[in-house]
Amino acid sequence: MTADPVCWYWPVQPPSRSMAQERFEAQMERNGCTPEEVRILWAMECAADAHVSSGAGTLAAWQDGRCAICGKVRDLVCDHDHLTGLVRGWLCQSCNAAEGTHHGADTIFERYRQRPPAAILGITDRYLNPVTGKEAEPALEADDADAWTDAASEDIGL
Known part of the structure; x- marks a missing residue:
């Protein structure tokens, strides 16, 4: 299990x-x-x-500096769903990197994606990009065949 x-x-x-x-x-x-x-x-x-909105403040206060997956108190990053643009929770860098690459059917990461802290608390805040200052927009679902295609690699022969 x-x-x-x-x-x-x-x-x-x-x-x-x-x-x-x-x-x-x-x-x-x-x-x-x-x-x-x-x-x-x-x-x-x-x-x-x-x-920030009350939801983001509530989420940060509830997590209290703890990673939502491993529970360790570390520097955290804001995790969000790239398809919906919604914040899921705060993760340590190790869990955030692993969450993005482990897509098995019954992994701790898949279980986290099914019921993240934001869902537990009923929060539906959009992710705010720290570089652009803009809220994340929902993405269109892409075929897995297009997973390695992005605007940055166009026109450079990749």
Whole structure:
């Protein structure tokens, strides 16, 4: 039997603001930040939460710095469904890379895709591209035969 993503076992209620701040500060101190840097980073985190939709803030608070698949507290990246453009959850870089390449029928990654944190919490936010600042649009389904075709490789003889 394949393991379930650890987020399936977390209580649905996010931590209180004071608990989230305490954990955030402890994590930043472990990363070598000074108390002044921690104060500034927490203020920036609060400003970012106020700027993004309530769904994204709720998702980040609920995950509390934990990867939705392995549960480890690491630097996280925002995972999204490339077909729908919707955010699924926050993953560590290792799980995010593996999630994109493991498409077996009964893998932990497929189970995560079937019921990601956003679905657990009822969140339907579009992914915001950090480079362009634009929301992801739903993609048209492509044939697997076209999986290696993209605009960047056109006109260069590939």
